[in-house]
Amino acid sequence: MTRSRGIRRSAALAVALGLGLGGSLATGPAVAEGPPKRTPTWGGACPDDVVAEAAPTVLECATVPVPVDYGDPDGAGIDLMISRLASTDPDRRRGTLMLNPGGPGGSGLSQPAFLVSMGLPASVLDTYDLIGMDTRGIGRSSPLACGLTPDGPYFANVPPYAVDDAAVLSQAKIAKKVAAQCESKDTKGLLPHVTTANAARDLDRIREALGEERTSYLGYSYGTSLGAAYASMFPERSDRIVLDSVIGDTHLDPEGMRRYALGMEQTFPDFARWAAARHESYGLGRTPAQVRRSYLDLAARLDEKPVAGVNGVQFRQLVFAFLYKETRYPQLAQQWQALENGDAAGVRAAAPPEPSAADTPAGLDNSLSVFMAVTCNDVDWPEKVGVYRKAVAEHRERYPLFGAAAANINPCAFWPYAPAEPPVAIDDDGPRNILLVQNVHDVPTPYVGAKALRKKFADRSRLLSVADSGHGSYVLGDNACGLNTTTRYLVEGKLPRKDTFCR
Numbered sequence: 001m002t003r004s005r006g007i008r009r010s011a012a013l014a015v016a017l018g019l020g021l022g023g024s025l026a027t028g029p030a031v032a033e034g035p036p037k038r039t040p041t042w043g044g045a046c047p048d049d050v051v052a053e054a055a056p057t058v059l060e061c062a063t064v065p066v067p068v069d070y071g072d073p074d075g076a077g078i079d080l081m082i083s084r085l086a087s088t089d090p091d092r093r094r095g096t097l098m099l100n101p102g103g104p105g106g107s108g109l110s111q112p113a114f115l116v117s118m119g120l121p122a123s124v125l126d127t128y129d130l131i132g133m134d135t136r137g138i139g140r141s142s143p144l145a146c147g148l149t150p151d152g153p154y155f156a157n158v159p160p161y162a163v164d165d166a167a168v169l170s171q172a173k174i175a176k177k178v179a180a181q182c183e184s185k186d187t188k189g190l191l192p193h194v195t196t197a198n199a200a201r202d203l204d205r206i207r208e209a210l211g212e213e214r215t216s217y218l219g220y221s222y223g224t225s226l227g228a229a230y231a232s233m234f235p236e237r238s239d240r241i242v243l244d245s246v247i248g249d250t251h252l253d254p255e256g257m258r259r260y261a262l263g264m265e266q267t268f269p270d271f272a273r274w275a276a277a278r279h280e281s282y283g284l285g286r287t288p289a290q291v292r293r294s295y296l297d298l299a300a301r302l303d304e305k306p307v308a309g310v311n312g313v314q315f316r317q318l319v320f321a322f323l324y325k326e327t328r329y330p331q332l333a334q335q336w337q338a339l340e341n342g343d344a345a346g347v348r349a350a351a352p353p354e355p356s357a358a359d360t361p362a363g364l365d366n367s368l369s370v371f372m373a374v375t376c377n378d379v380d381w382p383e384k385v386g387v388y389r390k391a392v393a394e395h396r397e398r399y400p401l402f403g404a405a406a407a408n409i410n411p412c413a414f415w416p417y418a419p420a421e422p423p424v425a426i427d428d429d430g431p432r433n434i435l436l437v438q439n440v441h442d443v444p445t446p447y448v449g450a451k452a453l454r455k456k457f458a459d460r461s462r463l464l465s466v467a468d469s470g471h472g473s474y475v476l477g478d479n480a481c482g483l484n485t486t487t488r489y490l491v492e493g494k495l496p497r498k499d500t501f502c503r
Contacts, residue, residue: 102221235430
């Protein structure tokens, strides 16, 4: 793999972590009726790759059976793999805390260990058994694979930036081919049943299999949509729910994906100020305005003449992905500087490291495939290419940094299955048990999404706004107020009496 391909895949993987057929599909029941066929048997070792990712934390793994189609609960089934980091304090143990890392398409088996490594407080570890999992279609849970490769034309969940109208038409051809390819590769009939609603039903099967009357939940990014769906479909079985980096609903639709451009516009100034303060080192601009101009100018030049195989589309996606975390600013500045100088050797030297053995092309294929399945199956997307051409033209002007990418066409326009049921509706009639945690600047899930979900859940929820920049707040950020407030809720059940702003 060349270094330029490494850059491309690095951006793709970061973005992945953060959019009349099917008449025979039955609408599944609102509840996961019927007991599971067996309860998890703990004690067995997790798969080697999970063990390696979790080290030095030791996790247990098990499987839980679920039906492929909840409309036919006695039909074909699959096994979901789950992991556990058990509470070591029986006197303080409250129950289970289910985890989801986002995506859709992210593996969560090692997430309990990851959160421990990030500093998850011991009081939370005492209070809960942490339950990680690969949701249906992911990793060890009957994985989907459309046959996508990192060096192919479809390599990221976010569509490529369309420099002009012809680029939208070109991407439409790719998207149509990918949708057909996914259908042809689905030999087990699982593809149309990989939805947020079914994943929420799966969560309830896991809860039941674990012998818990209720379960708590911590989900990031897309995990907020899954958590919102679970809290709406099974309000009486939800305990303490924390949704961090909020999409804004139970699904990702065209409006939600187009908000990526808003998130880029709101978050980019944080990097621009950082870079301007370090102009003597990186030379990207002495003021934030100059850094913004440098971005636009360099992207346009790379559209015409790539450097070391990196074109304008890849550069824009690289910047989008590296704005996920402030800790990645130096690496972004280093790459940007080399590209600005036309330094091919410097670009290769500053490229992300080659992927590890665990980061295989099949892993990227699986992540992209699940993202498409969930996003396209959850909601009916516009099918006319003209809708996307118009949206791209409008968003290119409205959001110059990334609008022509976020609004571009994707395989959902050509998806072979119509949604089997409507998107899960938010239910505001339930326990007051939902804490929404949101950084004020967040690239894929901007602040407006958290405010929208707060309004939809009404008095069931409280919004914890954190004055930070990046994707992911609780234990992933560095705000003491945000950490303390969320921990207090998980451990003591003290939901803020009103919406709270952490400075």
